[in-house]
Amino acid sequence: MYIRYEVADRIATITLDRPEAANAQNGELLDQLDAAWVRAAEDDDVAVIVLRGEGKHFSAGHDLKDKSWPDPSKITLDRIYGLESRRYLEYSLRWRNVPKPSIAAVQGRCIAGGLLLCWPCDLIVAADDALFSDPVVLMGIGGVEYHGHTWELGARKAKEILFTGRPVTAEEARQVGMVNKVVPRAELDQQTRELAAQIATMPPFGLRQAKRAVNQTLDVQGFYAAIQSVFDVHQTGHGNALSVNGFPILVRLDDMKANMQ
Numbered sequence: 001m002y003i004r005y006e007v008a009d010r011i012a013t014i015t016l017d018r019p020e021a022a023n024a025q026n027g028e029l030l031d032q033l034d035a036a037w038v039r040a041a042e043d044d045d046v047a048v049i050v051l052r053g054e055g056k057h058f059s060a061g062h063d064l065k066d067k068s069w070p071d072p073s074k075i076t077l078d079r080i081y082g083l084e085s086r087r088y089l090e091y092s093l094r095w096r097n098v099p100k101p102s103i104a105a106v107q108g109r110c111i112a113g114g115l116l117l118c119w120p121c122d123l124i125v126a127a128d129d130a131l132f133s134d135p136v137v138l139m140g141i142g143g144v145e146y147h148g149h150t151w152e153l154g155a156r157k158a159k160e161i162l163f164t165g166r167p168v169t170a171e172e173a174r175q176v177g178m179v180n181k182v183v184p185r186a187e188l189d190q191q192t193r194e195l196a197a198q199i200a201t202m203p204p205f206g207l208r209q210a211k212r213a214v215n216q217t218l219d220v221q222g223f224y225a226a227i228q229s230v231f232d233v234h235q236t237g238h239g240n241a242l243s244v245n246g247f248p249i250l251v252r253l254d255d256m257k258a259n260m261q
């Protein structure tokens with residue numbers, strides 16, 4: 001199992017538990033994570049959901065050695081589209097729309113696919129050592145599948161991190177509104193739980209309606225349509241990488257590994 005699930009004091013804590021791989025996401029981890037979200041959503045004893053990562057890093061993103069992918073010599077764009085649509089788009093949208101407040105606690109590296117895990121959460125508490133990045137332009141792709149960049153960072157900051165591949169610090173992320181608060185690394189779990197406990201005292205129906213109101217406002221502004229359409233644009237990046245490099249996840253792999261040191 002790559003996911004731990006615990007409930008106490010009306011708070012469901014979902015832990016990414018693959019620290020030896022910096023919580024990189026293989027197919028099993030994502031399927032187990034989705035099941036944990038669904039379990040928390042359906043449990044009447046859960047008022048708030050906390051997502052955290054075990055170990056030094058929140059998530060290194062997609063596991064570039066995931067054995068659930070087809071053999072690179074046999075992969076086609078239609079197979080990539082089907083796999084990514086379910087695990088990298090549908091899952092993230094489902095987590096975003098769970099009718100309960102959610103909080104992501106992020107430490108260390110949160111790279112590319114790691115953003116698909118924290119961005120769907122309603123609130124983000126970041127450790128002071130957290131670094132957020134999406135370096136997939138190195139692979140000839142315009143950004144990670146759940147393209148929340150513009151909504152989370154604003155247009156110019158989104159372009160900056162995509163064009164350069166450089167990470168955004170926790171404090172930078174707080175300044176542009178992507179992160180709610182930055183705390184010392186040693187206090188991340190405690191302060192996240194204190195925030196969750198405070199929210200858990202609020203009336204559940206009121207919390208549900210407040211979350212729905214904000215999400216629907218974003219959807220009216222175009223969030224949902226943009227996420228769907230940019231996902232299709234993302235797939236053209238795979239087509240480009242396939243035609244040039246054989247398979248996109250193999251490009252500049254050493255550079256990405258170096259970022260995890």
